[in-house]
Amino acid sequence: MAMSEALSTAAKTPAVRAPARWQDFLQLLKPRVMSLVVFTGLTGLVCAGQPVHPFLAGVAILCIAVGAGASGALNMWYDADIDAKMRRTRGRPVPAGRVQGADALALGVVLSMFSVMLMGMALNWLAAGLLAFTIFFYAVVYTVWLKRWTAQNIVIGGLAGALPPVIGWAAATGTVPLNAWILCAIIFMWTPPHFWALSLYTSEDYKKAGVPMMPLVAGAKSTRKQILIYSLLFTPLCLTPVLTGLGGPVYLAVAALGGLVFLLLAVRLFRSRAGDAQAQRKDDGLYDVKAGAKDARNLFAFSILYLTLLFATLLGEHLMGVKPLDLLL
Amino acid sequence: MSDPARESDAEARARRGRNIALALGLAIFVVLVFVVTIVKLGASVARQPF
Structure with missing residues (x-):
């Protein structure tokens, strides 16, 4: 969309009804x-x-x-x-x-x-x-x-x-340095499985708005496959801080165990029919999950927990002075 | 009939809230810049021979 269109779109947004509060x-x-x-x-x-x-x-x-x-x-x-x-x-x-x-x-x-x-x-x-x-x-x-x-x-x-x-x-x-980019890469590779898992059960909303989310463009089956591929790349990547002197033993345990759970949930989502059901009741809430999409919700929820745990562990190890494993460098 | 150009109580309250938030934001920014200056200058000043 050109900038002039954006400005005209912004101009078309509803007239201000109530006075704007600082909140x-x-x-x-x-x-x-x-x-x-x-x-x-x-x-x-x-x-x-x-x-x-x-x-x-x-x-x-x-x-x-x-x-x-x-x-x-x-x-x-x-x-x-x-x-x-x-x-x-x-x-x-x-x-x-x-x-x-x-x-x-x-x-x-x-x-x-x-x-x-x-x-x-x-x-x-x-x-x-x-x-x-x-x-x-x-x-x-x-x-x-x-x-x-x-x-x-x-x-x-x-x-x-x-x-x-x-x-x-x-x-x-x-x-x-490299370790900074490793942290960046972890979040970057985490994003697709996280958002696509969510979009598998909220794609109706994106459809209304015309936003080309993966389930709408490539279909639910392809999205589930891509989520699995990204998960297979993402989970080993989470172990690299242990090789480069960034993560310690606690991080290794959290990354390995959490990674296994992440992979398990991604495989279960791949085998499920999440996102396939098109019919949706009118009274469904936005985040109400259709039966087939439970696996998508599980991966979405766990992805948030896993990323939080990874970064919290790194933060905790460095604040407490836990010695990194430094297996490679 | 009420004057449409005259702001209502709700509008006046909202505007007052926005103004206070803006004033606080600016005051915090000024204090931040002042303390950053002191912190950054502090190390150099401490090294000066007197």
Whole structure:
């Protein structure tokens, strides 16, 4: 969609019905996404192993959080038209008419500039550049280009969600070595099985909005196969921190055991008929799961737990000074 | 008949809330920049011979 169309789309969003409260602007920043980004960014910053002044470390995490929030606001501005068509998103401030599109755009642009400039001044310009790239990638490459164009949208766009630990690492050291990219790769490879498992039982919503999610484009069977392939690549990748001096024995145990469960759930999903059932009752809630899609829900839920455990273990090991195994390097 | 140009109580409350949030945000940013300056300058100043 061209920028002029986007502006006209933004202009077509519902007229503001109720006065915007400050909480509506906070909602534009996607606080739940911010909390995940804070967690992974903090893990990168701590795993870097470089002593950073606690105040500057706090500023770095704040900048990552605000940058993520800014890209969320830009996303909500541009996607107001499709958000209005989906049950999951129709209550967002812009499609619900509580905030004008132009105000969401202004908030996103201003917060992007503030977060990048503060990161550059307080930490270093490599971290600031990576933060600016991440905002650009999510707001422009993913939101404007990929999301409405290709079923690979969340695969490529997943890079934006995978970069915060790299930014955290860069903020602490001014460099981005292999271990920082391993953290990035883990989140990047986690994204497709996570989102496609969800889309197997929410694809009706995306269909209404015309968003080409994988189950709609390639079908449920192909999606289940691709989820299995990504899971086969993702789970061994989670063990690599043990080889490169990043993860210790606790991490090895969590990654190996969790990886086995992840694979088991992916195989069960592959063998299931999740996503095949087309009929859906009108009174179904958005996240109500049809019988065949239970396996998709299980993998989706476990994927969140597994990624959280991986990063929490790395964070805990580094904070407690557990010696990494360093089996390869 | 009420004047449409005159804001309602709800609008006034919402605007007041937005203004306070904006003021707090700006104040926090100013404090952040000030403390960052002190922290970054502090190490250099401490190394100066007096």
